[in-house]
Amino acid sequence: MRVALDRVSRLAPAEVLDELEAALRRLAADPLAHGRPAAFPYPPRGQMYPFHCDVAGKRWHFVAFFYFSEDETALRVFDVAVSD
């Protein structure tokens, strides 16, 4: 997950972290409700979860890219994209 969070660590301010964490926890709690298949970049198994955070009057857009482990007991997040 270190590589997955590269972009967030470079581009997002610390103020978005609580909301980012909450969003990822929502995804983990119910991935079928929040995720949808992603045609790119990893169509064999990849899913995506777009969400946004409003912090200090500014909207930050995120997309978490993930897939399920083989036994479907874990989510593996391989990238989190961010833009304002």
Added chain:
Amino acid sequence: MGDGLSFLSEQFGLCESHAQALETWKIEHETAMACAQLEDTIELMLSMLRSLRRHNERWAAHVQDVPGGFSWDTVRKFAELYRQWHRLSQRVLDAVGLCEAEGFVVQGADQLREESRQVALMSLDTDRVRRSIESLEEGRGIPFAQAMDELRDHLR
């Protein structure tokens, strides 16, 4: 897949020449004419993106149907086309900004802005994504709580 992608590359050449024409316009041409040209370029850009996504979705369906159909090489080619589209969209949006500053409304500009934002939010750094997935597959991922703690420490 190869032939389809070559076709898209050629279409990007057309977008490129439109974008270059816009740069000339910035200096020399009447703003109203240029705005009309800009709208044509936006339409072309949006059409290109739709076409690229259609190819991408067809490939994704193929990958899901055919074992072994996935290749990082194809991912890299798609990523390059999306990046190229995004670079062009930024140039066109720069020109849109100039036009709007002159008081013109440019049809399609909002849609182009939104699509450009969507493409910026794609996972286009193929090497990094591959590294990330391979690392997870090799069991070198870290738990969520640890990842968030490390991110918090890094951003403070």
